[in-house]
Amino acid sequence: MKAVDYSQDLDTVFAHLETSAEGLSAAEAAERLARFGANEITFRKTPAWRRLLAQFYDPMVIILLVTAGITTTLTLLGEHMLPDTLVIIGVVVLNALLGFVQEGKAEGALDALRTLLVQECLIIRAGTEHRLPARELVPGDLVALEAGDKIPADVRFVRVSNLHVDESSLTGESVPVQKITGALAGQDLVPGDQRNTGFSGTYVSQGTATAVVIATGHQTVFGQIAGMVKSAQVKITPMQRKLNEFVRSLIIAILAVGTVSFFYTLYLGFSISYGFLGAVSLVVASIPEMLPALMTSILALSGVVMARRKALIRHLPAAETLGATTVICSDKTGTLTENRMTVTRVYAGDRVYDVSTGATPLEGEFSLEAPVDVTGHPALSTLLTAGSYCNNAHLSGDGGTGDPTEIALRQSGHKGGVRLEQIRRVEEIPFDSSTKYMAVLVDTDQGRQVWVKGAPEVVLGMCDQSLDAQGQPTSLDSARVAGQATAFASNALRTLGFAMKSVSLDHADLRHEDLSGLVFVGLQGMIDPPRAAAKDAVAICKEAGIRTMMITGDHPDTARAVAHLLGIEASRAVTGAELTGMNEADLRTLVETVSVFARVAPEHKKAIAQALQANRHVVAMTGDGVNDAPALKAADIGIAMGRSGTEVAREAADMVLQDDNFATIVAAVEEGRHAWNNVQKAILYTLPTNAAQAFLILGAVLLAAQVPLFGVRFVLEPVQILWINLLDSVLLTMPLVMERKERDLLKAPPRAADEGIINARFVQRLLIMGLAISLPGFALYYYFGAPAVVGGQRVDALLLTQAQTAAFWGILLAHIGYVVSARSLKQSAFSFSPFSNPWLLGGIAISIGIRLIPTAIPAANELFRTAPFPLAWWPYILACFFPSFIAIEFLKRWEKRKG
Numbered sequence: 001m002k003a004v005d006y007s008q009d010l011d012t013v014f015a016h017l018e019t020s021a022e023g024l025s026a027a028e029a030a031e032r033l034a035r036f037g038a039n040e041i042t043f044r045k046t047p048a049w050r051r052l053l054a055q056f057y058d059p060m061v062i063i064l065l066v067t068a069g070i071t072t073t074l075t076l077l078g079e080h081m082l083p084d085t086l087v088i089i090g091v092v093v094l095n096a097l098l099g100f101v102q103e104g105k106a107e108g109a110l111d112a113l114r115t116l117l118v119q120e121c122l123i124i125r126a127g128t129e130h131r132l133p134a135r136e137l138v139p140g141d142l143v144a145l146e147a148g149d150k151i152p153a154d155v156r157f158v159r160v161s162n163l164h165v166d167e168s169s170l171t172g173e174s175v176p177v178q179k180i181t182g183a184l185a186g187q188d189l190v191p192g193d194q195r196n197t198g199f200s201g202t203y204v205s206q207g208t209a210t211a212v213v214i215a216t217g218h219q220t221v222f223g224q225i226a227g228m229v230k231s232a233q234v235k236i237t238p239m240q241r242k243l244n245e246f247v248r249s250l251i252i253a254i255l256a257v258g259t260v261s262f263f264y265t266l267y268l269g270f271s272i273s274y275g276f277l278g279a280v281s282l283v284v285a286s287i288p289e290m291l292p293a294l295m296t297s298i299l300a301l302s303g304v305v306m307a308r309r310k311a312l313i314r315h316l317p318a319a320e321t322l323g324a325t326t327v328i329c330s331d332k333t334g335t336l337t338e339n340r341m342t343v344t345r346v347y348a349g350d351r352v353y354d355v356s357t358g359a360t361p362l363e364g365e366f367s368l369e370a371p372v373d374v375t376g377h378p379a380l381s382t383l384l385t386a387g388s389y390c391n392n393a394h395l396s397g398d399g400g401t402g403d404p405t406e407i408a409l410r411q412s413g414h415k416g417g418v419r420l421e422q423i424r425r426v427e428e429i430p431f432d433s434s435t436k437y438m439a440v441l442v443d444t445d446q447g448r449q450v451w452v453k454g455a456p457e458v459v460l461g462m463c464d465q466s467l468d469a470q471g472q473p474t475s476l477d478s479a480r481v482a483g484q485a486t487a488f489a490s491n492a493l494r495t496l497g498f499a500m501k502s503v504s505l506d507h508a509d510l511r512h513e514d515l516s517g518l519v520f521v522g523l524q525g526m527i528d529p530p531r532a533a534a535k536d537a538v539a540i541c542k543e544a545g546i547r548t549m550m551i552t553g554d555h556p557d558t559a560r561a562v563a564h565l566l567g568i569e570a571s572r573a574v575t576g577a578e579l580t581g582m583n584e585a586d587l588r589t590l591v592e593t594v595s596v597f598a599r600v601a602p603e604h605k606k607a608i609a610q611a612l613q614a615n616r617h618v619v620a621m622t623g624d625g626v627n628d629a630p631a632l633k634a635a636d637i638g639i640a641m642g643r644s645g646t647e648v649a650r651e652a653a654d655m656v657l658q659d660d661n662f663a664t665i666v667a668a669v670e671e672g673r674h675a676w677n678n679v680q681k682a683i684l685y686t687l688p689t690n691a692a693q694a695f696l697i698l699g700a701v702l703l704a705a706q707v708p709l710f711g712v713r714f715v716l717e718p719v720q721i722l723w724i725n726l727l728d729s730v731l732l733t734m735p736l737v738m739e740r741k742e743r744d745l746l747k748a749p750p751r752a753a754d755e756g757i758i759n760a761r762f763v764q765r766l767l768i769m770g771l772a773i774s775l776p777g778f779a780l781y782y783y784f785g786a787p788a789v790v791g792g793q794r795v796d797a798l799l800l801t802q803a804q805t806a807a808f809w810g811i812l813l814a815h816i817g818y819v820v821s822a823r824s825l826k827q828s829a830f831s832f833s834p835f836s837n838p839w840l841l842g843g844i845a846i847s848i849g850i851r852l853i854p855t856a857i858p859a860a861n862e863l864f865r866t867a868p869f870p871l872a873w874w875p876y877i878l879a880c881f882f883p884s885f886i887a888i889e890f891l892k893r894w895e896k897r898k899g
Contacts, residue, residue: 004156004214006184006194013156017212021158023124027709032138037714039137039153039216041226055096064092067287070280071718088722107596121152124210133644134365141213147206151198154220155211157181163207164403164429165198167191169626169648170221175341175404176205178433188215188580189603191221191627192553201626206403213752221627225602228630229652236646243295254286257694261701268705277714278701284718285693288686294729298682298737310658311668312642318654320679321637321666322672324618325546326750329609329635330553332562334644336538337528341404343387343412344529345493348522349379349469355412357529361399364415374416378471381416383522388413388420390438390453405494405682408526409453427510441510442502448507452499452515456485456523459497466520473519477821485523492561527558530565533663538567540666545749549595551605553627556598576600579607605631618750620665622657623649639665666746673745678737678824684765685733685822689815691770692777693721696807699778706802707782709789713800715807717865723854724811731847732819735840739823765891772887773814776880781807784873802869805855810880812851816844817885826896828889 004016014020024032056065068088075082121134124142128877135154137143143152145163157163157179164176171192180195191199200220217223258279265275288294299320299721303313313319333339342362346353353372357364365371366380373461374381386407393402395414400407424443431438437454452459460481465473481497499518507514538548550563556573563570573596579587588611597608605621609631612619621628621635624644629652630640640653641660650656693716700710716724784805788796821829823837835841854864859865 009183017140022127024140025143038135040135145209146205148202153200153213154215155198157211159210161208162207165205166205188577190576236785281718282697285721288690294682302374306668306671309667310664312656315654318637320675322669323676325620326617329549329621335662336534341408341526342529343524343526345525348383356701357518361411362414379467381570384413384416384418386521388418389451448505456497459499462515463518488525495525535566537663537666544746551597559598563596573598576604579604602627609635612841620664674741681736688769692773695774712794731843735843738839772884777807777810780810801867805866809877813880814884817881821888
């Protein structure tokens with residue numbers, strides 16, 4: 001069957017679909033149902049067991065599982081490493097469950113799309129109406145539609161009566177579209193411009209229609225969007241990418257060093273069991289077992305803070321991705337604007353008045369150069385009355401119900417003091433796209449009157465007079481009025497003209513031929529105005545090195561006008577028709593110079609995001625309609641609207657704005673940068689402490705042949721290393737992320753997309769801080785433990801255990817010396833109060849208290865291989881605080897001096 005589109009006339013459509021105005025026969029419909037399939041969207045879900053197993057396909061998880069297997073084997077051989085195994089397995093299972101739950105939400109966007117499908121509809125077959133399940137619709141079927149119906153498939157309209165369709169779920173635009181039946185000219189029109197076509201899942205807001213089905217199921221626009229959502233690859237955030245690269249490098253390094261250590265011990269003549277235990281201890285010491293859990297905790301905390309600022313994080317890594325964002329691609333309606341039509345300028349009595357909005361849509365004032373009292377401006381008062389009389393909307397405190405344009409006119413009238421209690425409507429001529437006007441006959445205190453609103457040029461043609469500033473009829477200057485209407489339109493204002501005349505009380509009917517000899521009253525221009533906070537937010541983004549782009553389904557002139565008001569570069573607006581057929585190279589060049597895109601289709605938004613990513617940008621994409629879902633999935637971070645957005649968009653997004661406000665995105669970017677700072681703090685604290693423990697084991701192995709003490713026992717046991725790692729991660733590292741945000745986070749450019757975790761700064765801190773922490777512990781163990789070994793033989797096992805316990809405590813003090821300065825990546829510890837982070841003080845206190853358990857309680861001594869030691873050793877242990885503290889303070893000062 002040949003394809004049908006908006007450019008074909010109805011005779012051609014019926015011929016291509018092999019149907020008629022009577023509809024298909026039951027037999028033909030059954031044959032087509034078998035050929036085309038049911039009118040539904042179905043996808044095969046990934047089994048839960050497969051998603052769970054996928055969580056273990058990660059380098060860090062694999063190495064942890066291998067380590068757990070080794071420690072289990074050693075436990076069976078009598079090395080008592082069961083606690084080591086339990087800790088490692090616990091970390092792996094926790095992270096697998098978190099990932100499994102998060103990925104389970106990915107199916108939500110497709111489930112939400114399915115809910116848009118209609119259950120039943122009125123089908124015309126062989127000239128008879130039948131109410132049948134919508135899934136039985138086939139191309140060529142005729143359907144009957146009326147106000148309130150959801151369109152069950154993609155259709156071409158055959159007959160319409162004042163038909164308006166709400167396509168906001170598809171295009172994101174709030175104003176219902178008036179539909180027609182004739183063919184349309186133009187190539188590659190986006191759905192929002194296809195006025196003779198209805199789309200599956202959109203609503204009939206007004207009127208009735210008969211339509212012929214042209215596409216069902218996966219062939220509909222919604223079906224194609226579902227396909228794009230399904231085909232979108234799972235995003236890897238910049239942080240995840242960097243962590244994966246880092247973990248691979250770390251694992252290779254650890255395994256290489258462990259292997260060298262093992263063969264070196266064999267070379268020295270030690271037993272295989274000694275060399276193997278040394279290699280395992282080195283691996284356990286080097287691997288940051290709690291790093292995945294730390295990253296999850298940091299991002300979860302950031303998500304909590306963002307939620308307080310009206311930004312709900314659905315995908316935890318997105319909390320950090322925001323901090324790396326270089327481009328925000330924002331929808332216009334509802335995000336940068338208020339998502340409601342508002343009269344902002346009027347022309348009456350040859351004067352142009354500006355209209356402001358107050359705390360609510362019903363508050364505001366009119367002004368020339370200064371605010372004016374409407375009662376002192378008769379022509380203005382009459383114009384506002386006209387807008388309220390030619391109107392079917394109803395006002396409420398937070399807006400109103402009805403057509404958005406008519407709500408705006410009622411609101412402007414309310415601001416001017418117009419009330420409708422004293423009028424009675426006698427007759428109405430509804431607005432029609434062919435006549436482009438609406439007229440009413442009403443009874444008022446001044447008698448029976450005709451009022452008209454419509455396209456300015458149409459209304460002007462009905463008039464031979466106009467009102468002067470005092471509200472009196474005078475000669476009409478049509479050219480002057482037309483010029484003012486053009487000026488309004490050039491500012492992207494949707495402009496309506498108004499006129500009136502008085503008639504006799506016995507004039508009971510209102511006919512088209514009555515609409516002549518009218519008095520022109522004035523013009524009202526309206527627009528969906530920018531949010532008050534959006535302009536400031538765009539300026540903050542610019543200062544933060546983040547470019548704001550507008551991608552909308554609205555008219556190019558409107559898009560440019562709003563962008564200009566917001567401070568977005570708007571010298572050019574590119575349409576979806578221009579994007580169609582553009583090759584990838586040209587598009588990549590275009591997105592670097594153009595910031596406003598209008599009349600775009602779903603595939604265009606997705607292509608723009610991918611072109612920016614190909615140019616090494618980190619892209620945040622906002623959206624609220626079903627059409628936005630593919631782009632939200634493709635962007636580095638998809639941001640959906642919580643109030644006006646569709647469920648499909650929310651399910652496809654990584655973050656949901658509870659207030660639909662662009663300024664909230666900027667606040668979330670600040671939190672994202674703070675999250676990255678916290679990630680850096682965690683890594684730059686955790687990895688050097690792990691390196692210090694690895695240095696302890698490696699040093700013992702290297703010195704084993706020369707110093708008998710190290711050939712008998714390592715400085716720390718594997719269970720002690722895991723104990724240190726676990727406690728530090730919870731009690732010392734986590735409080736680092738509770739530090740207050742650094743100032744001026746949004747005054748620096750985003751970090752480079754290719755900035756890795758391993759850099760010169762990281763290597764410096766790893767080596768210097770690793771040595772500053774390990775050497776004091778190494779010295780304690782050697783100083784107190786050397787007398788326990790004579791001639792390579794252990795002569796005092798208790799003293800050796802006490803020396804290990806002293807080193808165990810010395811490492812803790814060295815960690816505390818490091819962490820009190822690691823609260824800031826750049827600032828000295830002397831620049832902030834030691835009491836400003838009670839979480840850290842509490843963590844230090846609890847960490848010391850818990851370490852007393854394996855030291856002072858006999859029942860825990862055997863499990864942790866510790867023993868009480870003489871009080872005289874404490875001054876030496878406490879002194880371990882200073883080397884790490886002095887080293888990190890020196891490093892900060894040196895880095896600051898280097899700039």
